[in-house]
Amino acid sequence: MNDDLSGFSMMELFRVETENQAAVLSEGLLELERDPLAADTLEALMRAAHSIKGAARIISLDGAVRIAHQMEDCFVAAQGGLIVLGATAVDVLLSGVDMLSQISNLQESEANSWFEGHDVEINALVAGMAAILDAEPEEAEEQGSNSKRVQQSTAENDVDSAAKVKTPVVEDRPEDVGRDESKDRVLRLSSEHLDRMLALASEMQVEWQWLRPFSDSMLQLKRRLSELEKMLSGLEPSVSEVDSSTGSARLKSVQRKAEQCRLLLAEQQEDLEMHSRYVSSLSHRLYHQTVASRMRPFGDGVPGFRRMVRDLARDLGKKVRLEITGLETSVDRDILEKIESPLNHLIRNAIDHGLEIPEERRSQGKPEEGVIQLEAIHQSGMLRISVSDDGRGVDLDALREKVIRNGHATKEMVDRMTESELMSFLFLPKFTMKEKVTEISGRGVGLDIVASMIRDVRGTLHSSARNGAGMRFELLLPITLSVVRALLVDIGGEPYAFPLVHINRTLKCRIDEIERIEGRQYITLGSQQIGLVSAREVLGLPPEAGSSDSYSIVVVGTMESLYGLIVDDFLGERDLVEKVLNPRLGKVKDISAAAVTADGSPILIFDVNDLLRSIAKLIGDGKLGRVSQGGGSSGKAVAKRILVVDDSLTVREVERKLLVSRGYEVEVAVDGMDGLNTVRSGGFDLVISDVDMPRMDGIEFVSLIKSDVRLRDTPVIIVSYKESDEDRMRGLDAGADSYLTKSSFHDETLLETVVDLIGKAS
Incomplete structure (x- = not known):
């Protein structure tokens, strides 16, 4: 096309x-x-x-x-x-x-x-x-x-x-003639085309960051050349004593060569620094321009709303005006498409449930014409959309009675609930305040679907109301699905990311604020008790050594099941470009995606819903441990060392995280050549390698390890996408101790194989 x-x-x-x-x-x-x-x-x-x-x-x-x-x-x-x-x-x-x-x-x-x-x-x-x-x-x-x-x-x-x-x-x-023609040339791009452009722009943002460590290595090489020149100068007296003519001439020749290398290296490093700065600026501009091409005015997603309000209000015998502000607010096209239906339902709900007929409004001293306000603005890096009306609102006493009558909570529990907690029942499936079913509403299948659709785009939905004074729904959404606003935390010395929209709150808690009830540990927030869980335990990491007088806690979950995840530290908020994990890796437990921070460091983004399921499973199986005040044992055994060799950043990090989570010490290499240089430094208990890699593939890499008298006893696992018997035999013939496919990430096969070959971490 x-x-x-x-x-x-x-x-x-x-x-x-x-x-x-x-x-x-x-x-x-x-x-x-x-x-x-x-x-x-x-x-x-x-x-x-x-x-x-x-x-x-x-x-x-x-x-x-x-x-x-x-x-x-x-x-x-x-x-x-x-x-x-x-x-x-x-x-x-x-x-x-x-x-x-x-x-x-x-x-x-x-x-x-x-x-x-x-x-x-x-x-x-x-x-x-x-x-x-x-x-x-x-x-x-x-x-x-x-x-x-x-x-x-x-x-x-x-x-x-x-x-x-x-x-x-x-x-x-x-x-x-020609007056309605646009002065600019009009292009029509498919959504797939834009997605590919964004993926390439994101990839460029990642790749340019690897210029920095390369520049650092050149700087290190420059320092070593300087050291070499000093060493050569120190040799000059000794050489003169042994051979005053020929030796000195040769030494000076070597010194000149070293100086030439140093000067050339300095020149190349300067060029690299300049190129790195230019590529950095270019990649940022390209990425932001590509993201901008995906953005559309909020008004593009609500063109038929005024007409819908007019027609529905007439059918119901009401007078209603829809006021829209923020029509030019930019929104990601994917989000715009997905929120059109929820907004449509909220507005229809306001006309049918909230706004009164003209006679009723007159009797209450209100204008005959009801008003629905739809507003879209950017706020704190997020998109905030509100839908409010000046209708009858919600009778909180009637809502309490409905909650009790439906068996959702006891009277004692309902009496202790805040307005926000009480309003959340409106989003439950089949919950409705209407006693009579109409063509428009009353079946209780609306707000729960709205809430579900908002969660699908990583958003949250809140409501507030006063009896007789109207209703307000507030949607907090990411401005674009290509970038996720996240809280970075430290767990076991590694950074992880929590999407902000899934965080209830964060806090620091003193040890003396922790309570214990029936063997479980809690903190109290307002009138609610929040169960405490160690993020290290959920991820299978060893407990933290040493002690601390306070905990950093991320509260996640719903009103019915809130948990406080204890992390080692808060690292601040970041905008992260999501990188979807390769589907061939399968579902990585508790992880939804990956990202790369501005300094080039990889980071895994939590799948909060999966994390909540893991917590529930720990509790259900009776395996949830106690959060210790000392943070765990102060002693630390020496962990076994594993080298992971793979040209894919994502695969390297998934394997590394998986092994670190079981207590192993892990280093990585980007291809066979890099891996061979690293493994020759010694001290590795196991090597895990891919097959298809640049410069030196995995088969040659394994063969060289097994032919080296110092390394041949080091166990090697090949992990490859290639699953044929022929490929498996090639790997084993090269000397690999085990050959696995990368689909093994979603189960325990890789970890079990590691334990079989070298035992547990320590």
Whole structure:
């Protein structure tokens, strides 16, 4: 598919044109209903109808031409003061917008037959709009009602009515040609294309960071050359004593070579530093520009909301106005698509549940017209969307009775609940405050689905209300799904990340604040007891050595099951670019994704829901240990050392984390050549290697280890994506002690093999 519009068919171009202009027509007509004489609105409506008419005429969609032409005549007449477009006239014109949208979605092959089948309906619609033009300004509302009756007349009468129109007919105006064309070239990119661009930009952000350690190694080499020059200078007296002529000449030649190497290295290092800074700036700009290309105005996701509010309020006999602020607030396109349905439900819920009929509002001293406010803003690196109304709110006493009646909690428990805790019951499945089921609500299948969909995009949903004073829902969402705002923590000397949206709160707790009930340890927050769990224990890490007088705690979970995870330290908040783990690794327990920090360090991001399941399993199996005040044994056995060799950053880190979690000391190498140099330094109890690697593959690497008299007794495990018997035999023939596939990560196979070969960590 071409990126620009040159690859589109004429019908596809008409679809794009109509989609854009129909949004202008719908919004403009709703504004016109509030202010029928708004000159700017009428001008925009006329232009939109004119554009659709021109596009339809080019591809010979005569029915669409007639509808758009008649709409344009209505707007021109209103601009000239010949008619006033009242609420009922707006109804008819909105029907015209719906019909144009329906036509734009037709396939070219079905257009002719569709128009034949809908000829009567189109005639009635055109005649209904034509009838609006017969009305005098003061008769606009009455004539609007008549226009609806005209729509229902026979096709013959429709044609007659259309013929009676005496207002000027608006033809194509030469000065309008090209006026609606964009000055910028329009590109149409698929979502997959943008995703690939973002992945590449993210990859570039990661890769440039490896220039820094390379630059550091060159600096180290430069220092060693300086040391070599000093050593050579120190040898000069000794060489002169042994061989005053030839030896001194050779030594000076070596010194000159060393100096040349040092100067060349200094020059190359300077070039590398400059290149590194440039690539760093370029990668950041590329990434942020790519992310920006995924962003869309919030208004793009709510184009039909005002129309929906208007139509639903009329069906329920209510007067409702929707006010939207933050239409230009930028939102990731994926989030925008996923929150449209939840917002739609919250607004419909407000109209049906919250807002009263005009008579009831008057009796309460409220305006007859209820107001729903939809707001989108950026706040503290997150997207905050609120939906509020000025309706009846929630009767908290009635809510308490409903909770007790449904058996969700006892009266004693309910009486101790805060408003926030009480309101959370509204999000339970099949929970509703309505006693009567209607077509719109009352089945209790709404807010729980809304909450679930918000969680799917890593967001949270909160509600608040006062009896008689309205309801407010607040959604806190990431601005983009490509970046996750996270809290970094230290666990066992390694950084891990908790997505902020899944954190209830964080705190520091003194040892004397810990309580014990029935063998379990808790802290009390407000009126709630939070069970304490060591993050080291959940991850299978050894307990912390030494003692501390306080704990760092991350509180996660839901109202029914909150846990305080004890971590070693808080490292601060970061924006992380998520890197999805290779699906061939299987599901890594308690981990959802990986990321790389600004200094190039890899980090694993917690799957908080999986973490909660692991905690529940520990408790259910009776394996949850006690959080000790001393932090564990002060002695520390020497751990067995393992070298992990793999060219994939993700695989290296997953293997390393897995082994470190069992107490092993782990070093890594990026390929066979790097691995061979590292393993020759000695002291490794086991080597784990991939097969397909640059510079030196795993088969050659293993062969060289087994042919080295100093290393041949070191056990080697090959872990590869290749699963055929032939590949397995190649690995074993090279000398590998075991050959595993990378699908083994999701079970205990790798760890069991390690234990079989070298025993437990210490």
